[in-house]
Amino acid sequence: MAKVIVVTSGKGGVGKTTSAAAISTGLAMRGKKTVVIDFDVGLRNLDLIMGCERRVVYDLVNVIQGEAGLNQALIRDKRVENLFILPASQTRDKEALTQEGVKEVLEKLREEFDFIICDSPAGIERGAQLAMYFADEAVVVTNPEVSSVRDSDRILGLLASKTQRAEQASDPVREHLLITRYNPDRVTSGDMLTLEDIREILAIELLGLIPESEAVLRASNQGVPVIHESASDAGMAYLDTVSRLLGEDVPLRFHQASKKAC
Amino acid sequence: MLSVEKLGAPNLALERICAVCREHKLLPVAVRGGTDPVRQSAWALGLGWFAPVEGERARRLASVEVDAAVESQAADDSEAEDPTTKQSQGVAQDPVAGQDATRLYRGTVRSGQQVSAADGDLIVIGAVNAGAEVLAGGSIHIYGPLRGRALAGIHGNLSAGIYCRELKAELLSVAGNYKRLEDVDSRLLGGPAQVHYTNEQLEIKPLV
Numbered sequence: 001m002a003k004v005i006v007v008t009s010g011k012g013g014v015g016k017t018t019s020a021a022a023i024s025t026g027l028a029m030r031g032k033k034t035v036v037i038d039f040d041v042g043l044r045n046l047d048l049i050m051g052c053e054r055r056v057v058y059d060l061v062n063v064i065q066g067e068a069g070l071n072q073a074l075i076r077d078k079r080v081e082n083l084f085i086l087p088a089s090q091t092r093d094k095e096a097l098t099q100e101g102v103k104e105v106l107e108k109l110r111e112e113f114d115f116i117i118c119d120s121p122a123g124i125e126r127g128a129q130l131a132m133y134f135a136d137e138a139v140v141v142t143n144p145e146v147s148s149v150r151d152s153d154r155i156l157g158l159l160a161s162k163t164q165r166a167e168q169a170s171d172p173v174r175e176h177l178l179i180t181r182y183n184p185d186r187v188t189s190g191d192m193l194t195l196e197d198i199r200e201i202l203a204i205e206l207l208g209l210i211p212e213s214e215a216v217l218r219a220s221n222q223g224v225p226v227i228h229e230s231a232s233d234a235g236m237a238y239l240d241t242v243s244r245l246l247g248e249d250v251p252l253r254f255h256q257a258s259k260k261a262c
Numbered sequence: 263m264l265s266v267e268k269l270g271a272p273n274l275a276l277e278r279i280c281a282v283c284r285e286h287k288l289l290p291v292a293v294r295g296g297t298d299p300v301r302q303s304a305w306a307l308g309l310g311w312f313a314p315v316e317g318e319r320a321r322r323l324a325s326v327e328v329d330a331a332v333e334s335q336a337a338d339d340s341e342a343e344d345p346t347t348k349q350s351q352g353v354a355q356d357p358v359a360g361q362d363a364t365r366l367y368r369g370t371v372r373s374g375q376q377v378s379a380a381d382g383d384l385i386v387i388g389a390v391n392a393g394a395e396v397l398a399g400g401s402i403h404i405y406g407p408l409r410g411r412a413l414a415g416i417h418g419n420l421s422a423g424i425y426c427r428e429l430k431a432e433l434l435s436v437a438g439n440y441k442r443l444e445d446v447d448s449r450l451l452g453g454p455a456q457v458h459y460t461n462e463q464l465e466i467k468p469l470v
């Protein structure tokens with residue numbers, strides 16, 4: 001059965017797109033047929049991080065408006081088999097996304113794919129709500145800062161009330177916490193919330209912890225999802241995250257201060 | 263409860279309105295409806311805020327306004343509501359509805375959410391997070407940390423209390439008498455606490 005997973009956060013710049021790219025790549029590397037959809041209409045970021053920006057011809061909005069078929073818009077990843085990207089439009093305005101249109105696209109994708117990863121825009125408005133509406137599961141991306149935790153808390157409130165699963169009173173959206181840009185040294189110095197603080201406030205299951213890492217910037221400048229850098233700390237942390245998403249029990253790494261790379 | 267949803271004004275001199283109410287021995291506890299600035303100033307003044315009522319009730323509210331003008335009655339019956347309503351929308355003022363209206367809520371009350379027991383006590387098995395609001399006509403019992411806003415006795419019940427396992431509240435209010443986080447003795451923060459109205463002020467004590 002296909003799973004629709006939204007990567008969301010409320011706050012911008014916390015690592016949603018980085019995580020959506022890494023997780024979808026990781027799932028495909030594990031043999032799962034995966035598509036990652038950019039819901040951030042107007043910004044169009046995902047294709048850059050996936051390194052396929054020059055191959056974008058049609059986008060999600062074209063498909064919804066019937067100007068292109070789904071197969072024309074899907075971009076096949078050039079590094080990993082089983083991985084496809086459905087880009088967002090840079091020019092259209094956000095109103096072009098309709099709930100009915102998104103529903104149709106997801107229904108078609110469900111027939112073909114194991115995982116459908118939705119990269120949400122920031123905020124709690126329409127775009128973010130559309131990205132989460134049809135989700136079966138949610139990866140809530142949180143930085144160890146008060147404002148980010150607060151926004152994630154709001155998003156969790158919306159996941160429990162403003163999704164199809166909530167409205168139809170079926171099984172609730174399964175919520176996963178992904179802490180990104182974690183820096184144990186700054187946590188120790190008191191600048192940041194600790195892992196325990198975040199877990200206690202948000203009170204959902206921890207899917208993974210990604211350290212603050214230069215590898216992320218390096219990778220995204222080259223248009224390579226950081227999970228390909230399997231020797232880097234962030235790459236390893238995303239590999240662990242994907243394993244947990246597939247139900248494996250993997251111990252947590254990179255959460256302790258100053259013992260560089262365990 | 264101040265219903266401002268029928269007023270078109272984007273900004274209200276809420277502070278002055280509250281002062282006038284108090285002069286006339288009316289204790290404002292919450293505001294319903296109004297624009298975002300109204301909501302912000304309600305929060306700043308330690309008042310609760312409710313979404314405007316919609317549909318059938320809104321029409322009833324409008325008609326009550328007219329009746330009240332004609333019959334020059336006290337306007338307080340305009341709030342009467344089906345006591346079985348468990349939603350956080352409106353607040354009943356019917357004192358007999360106060361029986362058996364305890365509400366139990368399991369789970370985390372998250373930022374932006376509001377949970378209320380209009381006619382009785384509210385019990386929360388979980389945390390009330392920062393940015394969340396819980397309200398009750400009676401007392402509020404939180405079996406977890408209180409990091410958000412808690413308003414008890416919202417119909418003026420001065421004997422209502424607030425109880426929590428871990429006090430970090432942004433706002434505590436009993437029948438409109440409120441304290442903000444910065445007004446709370448820092449030694450009480452983080453521990454189990456009880457809040458009552460005693461000797462004409464809000465008293466916060468450790469819960470032992």
Ligand SMILES: Nc1ncnc2c1ncn2[C@@H]1O[C@H](COP(=O)(O)OP(=O)(O)O)[C@@H](O)[C@H]1O
Pocket residue numbers: 009011012013014015016017018019045122180181182210211212213214216217220234
């Ligand atoms: N683990 C990390 N370590 C260092 N930088 C990161 C990490 N995750 C994300 N970033 C950086 O943060 C910025 C925002 O990331 P992005 O994934 O675009 O966030 P969002 O999609 O939530 O807006 C980017 O510059 C990205 O390179």
Ligand SMILES: [Mg+2]
Pocket residue numbers: 016017018040045120121
């Ligand atoms: Mg993004």
